[in-house]
Amino acid sequence: xIRSPDNDKLKTIxxxxxxxxxxxxxxxxxxxxxxxDAAPAAQFxxxxxxxxxxxxxxxxxxxxxxxxxxxxxxxxxxxxxxxxLVYLHGVEDPGNxxxxxxxxxxxxxxGVVLGPGCADPYSPKAVRASMGSIxxxxxxxxxxxxxxxxxxALDPDAERDLAGADLSPPLVLVLGxxxxxxxxxxxxxRIPVHxxxxxxxxxxxxxxxxxxxxxxxxA
Amino acid sequence: xIRSPDNDKLKTIxxxxxxxxxxxxxxxxxxxxxxxDAAPAAQFxxxxxxxxxxxxxxxxxxxxxxxxxxxxxxxxxxxxxxxxLVYLHGVEDPGNxxxxxxxxxxxxxxGVVLGPGCADPYSPKAVRASMGSIxxxxxxxxxxxxxxxxxxALDPDAERDLAGADLSPPLVLVLGxxxxxxxxxxxxxRIPVHxxxxxxxxxxxxxxxxxxxxxxxxA
Numbered sequence: 001x002i003r004s005p006d007n008d009k010l011k012t013i014x015x016x017x018x019x020x021x022x023x024x025x026x027x028x029x030x031x032x033x034x035x036x037d038a039a040p041a042a043q044f045x046x047x048x049x050x051x052x053x054x055x056x057x058x059x060x061x062x063x064x065x066x067x068x069x070x071x072x073x074x075x076x077x078x079x080x081x082x083x084x085l086v087y088l089h090g091v092e093d094p095g096n097x098x099x100x101x102x103x104x105x106x107x108x109x110x111g112v113v114l115g116p117g118c119a120d121p122y123s124p125k126a127v128r129a130s131m132g133s134i135x136x137x138x139x140x141x142x143x144x145x146x147x148x149x150x151x152x153a154l155d156p157d158a159e160r161d162l163a164g165a166d167l168s169p170p171l172v173l174v175l176g177x178x179x180x181x182x183x184x185x186x187x188x189x190r191i192p193v194h195x196x197x198x199x200x201x202x203x204x205x206x207x208x209x210x211x212x213x214x215x216x217x218x219a
Numbered sequence: 220x221i222r223s224p225d226n227d228k229l230k231t232i233x234x235x236x237x238x239x240x241x242x243x244x245x246x247x248x249x250x251x252x253x254x255x256d257a258a259p260a261a262q263f264x265x266x267x268x269x270x271x272x273x274x275x276x277x278x279x280x281x282x283x284x285x286x287x288x289x290x291x292x293x294x295x296x297x298x299x300x301x302x303x304l305v306y307l308h309g310v311e312d313p314g315n316x317x318x319x320x321x322x323x324x325x326x327x328x329x330g331v332v333l334g335p336g337c338a339d340p341y342s343p344k345a346v347r348a349s350m351g352s353i354x355x356x357x358x359x360x361x362x363x364x365x366x367x368x369x370x371x372a373l374d375p376d377a378e379r380d381l382a383g384a385d386l387s388p389p390l391v392l393v394l395g396x397x398x399x400x401x402x403x404x405x406x407x408x409r410i411p412v413h414x415x416x417x418x419x420x421x422x423x424x425x426x427x428x429x430x431x432x433x434x435x436x437x438a
Contacts, residue, residue, distance in 0.1 A: 099418075099421070102417075102418070102421075103417070103421050105413065105414045106412045106413060106414040106415070106416065106417045106421075107410070107411075107412060107413070107417070107421075107425065108413065109413035109414070131416070131418070132415075133414065136414060161435075163432055163435070163437045164437075191326070191428070192326075192431065192435065193325045193326060194324065194325060194326070194327065194328035195324045195325040195328070195352065195355060196325070196351075197325065197350070198321075198322070198325045198326070199318075199321070199350070201421075202318070202321075202322050202325070202326075202420075202421075202424045205421045205424045205425055205428075206326065206424055206425065206428040209410070209424075209425040209428055209429065210428065210432075212411065213382050213429075216380075216382070216411065218382045218383075
């Protein structure tokens, strides 16, 4: 039972709150039963009252409420391959990145590719938002030019509705940040809206639903 | 220029962080230029450096980073009417409630009805997630029995896919919390998934997209 904050595992967990340490160690942490239960083999897992004094675990938690369990895992990165991918360009909010990883997994079993300017998918917030999909569908890092699939960019100013667009695989859906630009010169389609803006995670969700709907043979 | 934290307006803003004060006063606050710009007439607006010393405004902000402007507004509640509504049952997370209000507005110009056990849509987190849609589409509070439209509940265990369901208006989409139950005895449909769970905001987004798609005359 760990009884000192000077413990190496606790120190590692604290370091992993920082992007540069995550990059250096190639590790990340996940908090809470749901995430740890969904995870593959860990580097180590600390449970409050079993492996560590509860207050010491709370002290390295990123949650205001503290946590009962933290696991540390090796980061995995995949290649940008598959019949359907989601490519994110400049999506800076880690909650959106994690939500899109979850949505892509749940709705379409699709992988997410992180382009330039995206939040670290292994940050605590992104991991939490992914709800375990970060383990089931590890992300890829690549430029759009490195992806073989045909790109279709979601753009509110596009002339064509997504429902009328060619969505045949292999396809990569390209999404930018709420205020940012998407790469130029791509085929575009829009999600029809009544009000100004959808956030990028909602736009991704609607688009993935549409693609999957079509792949299932609905008109 | 307000130079004392004892100022009545600052005190009101601080009180409105609590649900019971929001209910008692019938008011709520919104922080940040985007929200305040999207708002109708305010009870009052405080701008850092114009109406109030910046540090005093930061002290009553709910954002860790502080804020440049806070407006206080009268809560508005509408009747549960319209061709398309979203009914939430036990959705406790204010971020999800706000996101669904935004999604319903953007994708389908639909109103949101809050049933029992839902988070306060006028809490700071919900207002922020709504991104101004709380002003454009104020929510309703009602029991499902008080709504005239035909209910269709989203249920992962339903036999029928949403894409094959009757979505003719007037319709009310019923969604429950991630772990909670939805009311019994309703017609149900599911969003086909590859992995365990969609969160309630993503499920609402996909469902609203499907309904709107159909209303636009796509098959």
